[in-house]
Amino acid sequence: MSRPIRATVDPAAFAHNLALARRHAGAARILAVLKANAYGHGLDRLLPVARAADGIAVLEMEAAVRLRDNGYQGPVVLLEGCFGAAEQGEALRLGVTPVVHVAEQLEALLHARGGRPGEVWLKLNSGMNRLGFRLPAFQEAQQRLESAGWSGKITRMTHFANADDSHGVAEQLAVVQAAGAGPWSLANSAALLRYPASRAEWVRPGIMLYGATPFADQSALALGLRPVMALTSQVIAVQTLAAGESVGYGWTFTAREATRVGIVACGYADGYPRLAPTGTPVAVDGVRTRTLGRVSMDMLYVDLTNVPGAGVGSPVELWGPTVPVDAVAAPAGTVGYELLCALAPRVPVLVRTGEAAPAS
Numbered sequence: 001m002s003r004p005i006r007a008t009v010d011p012a013a014f015a016h017n018l019a020l021a022r023r024h025a026g027a028a029r030i031l032a033v034l035k036a037n038a039y040g041h042g043l044d045r046l047l048p049v050a051r052a053a054d055g056i057a058v059l060e061m062e063a064a065v066r067l068r069d070n071g072y073q074g075p076v077v078l079l080e081g082c083f084g085a086a087e088q089g090e091a092l093r094l095g096v097t098p099v100v101h102v103a104e105q106l107e108a109l110l111h112a113r114g115g116r117p118g119e120v121w122l123k124l125n126s127g128m129n130r131l132g133f134r135l136p137a138f139q140e141a142q143q144r145l146e147s148a149g150w151s152g153k154i155t156r157m158t159h160f161a162n163a164d165d166s167h168g169v170a171e172q173l174a175v176v177q178a179a180g181a182g183p184w185s186l187a188n189s190a191a192l193l194r195y196p197a198s199r200a201e202w203v204r205p206g207i208m209l210y211g212a213t214p215f216a217d218q219s220a221l222a223l224g225l226r227p228v229m230a231l232t233s234q235v236i237a238v239q240t241l242a243a244g245e246s247v248g249y250g251w252t253f254t255a256r257e258a259t260r261v262g263i264v265a266c267g268y269a270d271g272y273p274r275l276a277p278t279g280t281p282v283a284v285d286g287v288r289t290r291t292l293g294r295v296s297m298d299m300l301y302v303d304l305t306n307v308p309g310a311g312v313g314s315p316v317e318l319w320g321p322t323v324p325v326d327a328v329a330a331p332a333g334t335v336g337y338e339l340l341c342a343l344a345p346r347v348p349v350l351v352r353t354g355e356a357a358p359a360s
């Protein structure tokens with residue numbers, strides 16, 4: 001028997017979340033965001049269900065090549081565009097759609113050799129001030145592409161900085177309107193869920209497809225989402241602390257009364273956040289309880305007071321259907337996105353069918 005930690009990826013949950021995104025999207029097409037190895041879940045594992053989207057967004061050309069190698073013929077958008085002129089030619093040859101967000105990429109595309117003009121996504125900086133052309137450089141870039149043969153092949157895009165909080169999208173939408181007619185792609189998960197006016201021609205949901213919430217004030221469950229990843233392990237030892245005794249590095253938790261503590265085979269080297277404090281939710285034998293003390297590299301500690309039958313070998317859910325990943329992220333001062341993406345390579349991954357999945 002191997003160390004008992006596992007991540008289980010549930011493609012059916014992804015399919016459910018994609019169908020929910022489809023209902024919110026109305027007539028808009030869905031570009032499923034599968035960057036960062038499908039937010040830590042494995043691009044190859046989720047591709048079979050992601051095919052139901054209208055296109056797939058990734059970051060690196062290598063990921064785009066993998067999609068094509070796996071027989072995916074649909075639209076593939078490179079969200080940071082091409083890195084260097086050679087990649088522009090490769091994008092044309094592979095029929096992969098680069099984002100163009102900066103003057104250097106525009107020049108490289110206009111001078112790329114590798115075939116006739118293909119689809120391109122031109123990025124407007126509408127206020128996030130991360131990537132994209134401001135007005136009027138955006139319109140100038142558009143005109144140059146149109147006169148060089150890209151007419152009818154340009155999708156305009158922008159990205160919202162505050163769709164998930166009370167600031168909203170109104171200011172950035174006003175900039176989009178000033179930038180002119182589409183087709184446009186604007187909405188991430190948060191905008192898709194809260195601002196129907198931002199749907200436009202293409203939406204770009206990411207986090208909601210994995211069953212986590214983009215919002216601090218609304219849970220994934222309340223949004224009707226199902227978690228795609230479960231991180232599970234087992235209790236590998238039990239300690240009974242006397243009142244006044246502590247557990248783990250720094251003795252940050254001290255028992256007020258005799259306390260049974262489960263030692264769990266999961267630590268920050270598995271991707272569990274070290275900053276998760278005492279009280280972070282966890283489930284043992286299907287019962288919600290809490291972590292105790294400081295997370296160490298390979299182990300963390302859980303309160304077995306409410307789970308008297310638990311002992312060595314008891315199953316532990318670190319996150320998944322019983323403990324939402326967002327409920328672990330919040331007390332650790334982060335978001336579900338980060339925990340999913342940070343799943344460590346040493347954690348074996350199973351797909352929900354029960355078969356072992358290839359490393360990816």
Ligand SMILES: Cc1ncc(COP(=O)(O)O)c(C=O)c1O
Pocket residue numbers: 033079159187188189190204205206207208214
């Ligand atoms: C350009 C772009 N579009 C869409 C998304 C998807 O966002 P979310 O995961 O919040 O839905 C991302 C992710 O950060 C992104 O960078």
